[in-house]
Amino acid sequence: MTEITTAHYVFLSAALFSIGVIGVLTRRNVVIILMSIELILNAVNINLVAFSKHFLSVNGQAFAVFVIVDAAAEAAVGLGIIIALFRNKETVNADEIDLMKW
């Protein structure tokens, strides 16, 4: 049984981050995209906590708590936008929302 080292956490975090990024880039549903962003944020959290333990500093953990709060706020605002979007466009597909082009 090998010991779980900081490197493991980092790899987990990198895997989670990559899954999140791929989700953001490939999924059409905005809700899924939001969820993928949560994944990315949580990958960051794992990274923060892992390095906090590695360097015996509590700063990283405190920062992670901030990120969690931030994620909650972000989810609330994001869902609000999605609802407003749906009311106007009757769609939640990112590729159908392309008003902001030239």
Add this chain to the structure above:
Amino acid sequence: MYFLEHIWMIPLFPLAGAILMLLIGRKLSNSVVSLICPGVVGIAFLYSLGAVLQLAGLEEHRHELILYTWLPGNTFHLLGGGTATLSADWGFLLDPLSSVMILVVTGVGLLIHVYSVGYMAHEGGYYRFFGYINLFLFFMLTLVLGNNYLLLFVGWEGVGLCSYLLIGFYFDRQSATTAGNKAFIVNRIGDAGFILGMFTMLAVFGSLQFTEVTERAASGAFSVGDAAITAMTLLLFIGACGKSAQFPLYVWLPDAMEGPTPVSALIHAATMVTAGVYMIARSNALFVLAPSTMAVVAAVGAFTAIFAATIGIAQNDIKRVLAYSTVSQLGYMVMACGVGAFGAGVFHLSTHAYFKALLFLGAGSVIHSLSGEQDMRKMGGLWNRIPITFKTFLVAALAIIGTPGLSGFFSKDEILWYSFIAPFGTGWILWLVGFVTAGLTALYIWRLMFLTFFGKSRVSHEAEHHLHESPPVMTIPLIVLAVLSLAGGWIGWPAALGGSNHFEHWLEPVFEPAAAALAAAEEAHPVAHSVSQEYLLMFLSVAIAGLGVFLAYTLFLKKQEVADRLAASYSGIHRLLQNKYYVDEIYGKIFVDGLAKGGGTALGRFDSSVIDGGVNGTAWMTRFGATLSIWWDTWIVDGAVRASAFGVKITSYPVRLLQTGLVQGYALMIVVGVLIFLSYYLLR
């Protein structure tokens, strides 16, 4: 020297009367008006008399009084080099010439005022009439007392205004208002000449003051026949032609008879119309420097004299005969000035004022007694019905034809004598014209006498019923004027008849420059003359006057059928004379129809073609310019803007492709970018 110091007050008396009348006259009763208005003229007459008597007592017979500088002016350049300062004073000059004028104006004016009290008694606008003639006297006195041409011109225009107002006194009559307009408009032509003459005078002499102008003219700085002075005097003479009713500007005077008869007597016979003669006499120093002008003056005067006299023979309106007689007599005066006999001209002016005023007032008395009848064909046999009028009229009729001993004889013979010996022009032709005119004068005046006072009465039944002699207020001025017509010439009793010609000597200082120039001219062209010649000429003119009277007696009293037969066999000439040579019609065609109406049409055409054309052309040009600028705007300005926009559009095309509006696309770019950076750092 009270009166001399106060000559400025002389015009003010009639002015006060005029202002009073025109402001509150309507509220005054006729008796108050007839007290005030002749009263102020009487005071003016007394002041004039006092001033003239005091003037006679002076060493040098001239008195100049400057009240104040009326127009302080600018400095300007003279025609002959140098500069002068224009200034005009409100100043008065009393010298022998103006003293004669003020005595005639105020004296005859007073008599006519008194006469008017009777004549106008039953007319409406009594106060208005007196206000106007008082105003007239104010301007006339300003005219003759002014010490410069500008002040003279003020009076000149003022009397023209009063003349207009009084000719149109019966403003409810169309013919009267038209005649007033005619007088005013014809006088404008003359006034234009006068004004130009004054401008020329300013340019040449730099002054308008009589004294200065005379001094400069007589100084010898200007040669005889100087072009500027010839032009100046010709222009001044145009002014005199208008005011003194000389051919071709005489046409207004006969029509001026539309005014009340005292007005005809005062303004259109005795005073205003002599203003032109006065002005020429006043400018004698200038006129003698321009022999060609003198020739024109003499010729116009002589022509006017005979021209008007011939018309006078064929007129039937008693006042019109007298009007043409006035024109003719004014011609005499102008001719006298033209031959250099200024003194004789002014002498005839004063004697004419007496007898012509008397003739007009007598005619007015006749008209008054016949309830307004003016046609001589409806008169006749009046001599014992209105005896005082008849007797005074007889004196005037004898005076005007030059009966020896009466005033007209002296003045007229003096003119004829001077025109015979004149160093200017061809004397004897002028004399012959004057001589024939004397015969014609006798003919038309005695035709008037015989038709009016003798023969069978042709008075209408209605007028016969009211026939009466005029009241004393009218006959007394007639008697006074008759005395003046009888004896007024004695002050100019010629030397040839054993007199001393006080009148001429009195005026000598005024005509000194003229006398000097005349003496020089006479030296160059000596004219042989002797006292016996003078006697012969006198005899001849008396003889032709007698012949005229005899002809009138035969034709218009004894054998009227001969006159009728003559008129019938020479009907062309008769019609020509009766219609006044059709001068009015010719003027009407040329000036009214031709110049005024034709000019109006021409101006209308000019307006619609040239002015409107210009406006339309400008509009077209503006539109054309606008079209050009639209083209410029669309193609050049807009083109530049669009071209730059197009350039931006083209260059922005590849960049634009990146901006899809898809969030995920942008996110992909971020990721790719991050990966690129990462790989750069990792693989370095």
